[in-house]
Amino acid sequence: KNEIQYIKELETRTQEFDLKNNKTNFFRDLPISNATLKGLQEASFIKLTEIQKDSIPVSLKGDDVLGAAKTGSGKTLAFLVPILEKLYRERWTEFDGLGALVISPTRELAMQIYEVLTKIGAHTTFSAGLVIGGKDVKFELERISRINILIGTPGRILQHMDQAVGLNTNNLQMLVLDEADRCLDMGFKKTLDAIVGNLPPSRQTLLFSATQSQSLADLARLSLTNYKTVGNSEAK
Ligand code: ADP
Ligand code: MG
Numbered sequence: 001k002n003e004i005q006y007i008k009e010l011e012t013r014t015q016e017f018d019l020k021n022n023k024t025n026f027f028r029d030l031p032i033s034n035a036t037l038k039g040l041q042e043a044s045f046i047k048l049t050e051i052q053k054d055s056i057p058v059s060l061k062g063d064d065v066l067g068a069a070k071t072g073s074g075k076t077l078a079f080l081v082p083i084l085e086k087l088y089r090e091r092w093t094e095f096d097g098l099g100a101l102v103i104s105p106t107r108e109l110a111m112q113i114y115e116v117l118t119k120i121g122a123h124t125t126f127s128a129g130l131v132i133g134g135k136d137v138k139f140e141l142e143r144i145s146r147i148n149i150l151i152g153t154p155g156r157i158l159q160h161m162d163q164a165v166g167l168n169t170n171n172l173q174m175l176v177l178d179e180a181d182r183c184l185d186m187g188f189k190k191t192l193d194a195i196v197g198n199l200p201p202s203r204q205t206l207l208f209s210a211t212q213s214q215s216l217a218d219l220a221r222l223s224l225t226n227y228k229t230v231g232n233s234e235a236k
Contacts, residue, residue: 006033007089014060024053027081031060036084039120040077049074054230056081059206064227066220067208073231075208076116079176082206083149086173087126094127094146098167100174102151103195105182107132110151113178117149131156141165154188154195161198174204177223181209181216189215196223 013031024030025047027040040046048056051069059065059082069075083100092099104110114130121128131140131152144150144160144167152160160167175196177183183192205224209216220227 003091007091010085011089014057017057017061019057019061024048024057030056030081032081032085033088035088035123036081036120038123039084040081042122043116043119045077045120049077051075051231052078052081055206058228058230059204060085062204064204064224065206066224066227066229067206068210068212068229068231069208070210070232075178076113077120079178079206079208080113080117080120082204083174083176084121084124084126086204087148088124090173092126092148092173094125094148096148097145097171098147098150098169099126099171100149100176101157101169101172101199102149102176102178103154103157103183103192104151104178105153105186105188107134107153109179110153114151117151121149131160154183154191158191158195161195169199172199172203174206175199175223177205177207177219179209180207180219181211181213184213184215184219189219192219193222201225 010031017031027037027045027048051067051073055065055067055078067078087099102113104113110130110132117128126148127146128149129143129147133156207220207224
């Protein structure tokens with residue numbers, strides 16, 4: 001079967017997916033590509049968690065998402081699956097540059113996300129990279145230009161954007177702000193505002209947080225457009 005036809009079918013299934021009567025308990029019932037499904041299954045991800053059930057179908061449809069769910073609820077796959085699917089449907093290649101950017105508050109969390117991505121993305125062709133400091137900016141920069149999915153900490157990502165020949169975000173399709181509440185608690189508000197301000201407005205944005213606050217609402221207003229709130233709004 002030809003790939004363009006297959007992608008069209010996936011898109012039709014996605015748009016027809018009924019969000020109200022969502023009984024999708026298994027990844028295999030989602031409108032996702034065989035490549036992503038295979039990666040998920042090989043990593044033993046078979047059933048969706050609640051936040052994944054609530055958010056993945058919405059994200060696949062292309063809407064911005066504000067996702068609230070406590071730690072350990074499975075937020076990583078809730079954004080990695082939509083990233084892989086978005087780039088797959090766009091038939092993203094190494095020549096298209098940066099397609100998705102994931103911002104995480106700490107190096108440890110960024111590395112965990114990267115590890116999950118290498119597992120579930122094993123059957124895709126996308127390149128992934130980590131920018132978390134610790135190595136010099138130049139060393140990271142040489143590798144960065146061919147990366148499709150970049151995961152990093154706020155300070156380091158902004159540092160790369162501020163380089164003379166910095167990170168090229170012109171083509172960016174998807175921004176993920178993971179643990180946004182924790183980023184704000186750690187004093188990254190200005191850094192996040194600056195990063196978001198540098199990105200093309202046409203992108204899709206997924207913002208995940210375990211808690212709600214005024215500063216989180218401010219960040220949501222700045223970074224999201226016509227977003228849907230999913231998950232537990234009382235998440236603590
Ligand atoms: P959060 O980011 O919400 O704190 P994680 O994405 O780190 O949560 O997931 C928490 C744990 O749950 C991890 O060990 C992860 O491997 C596991 N997990 C996530 N989604 C699933 C799933 N659909 N099936 C089985 N285990 C899962
Ligand atoms: Mg997490």
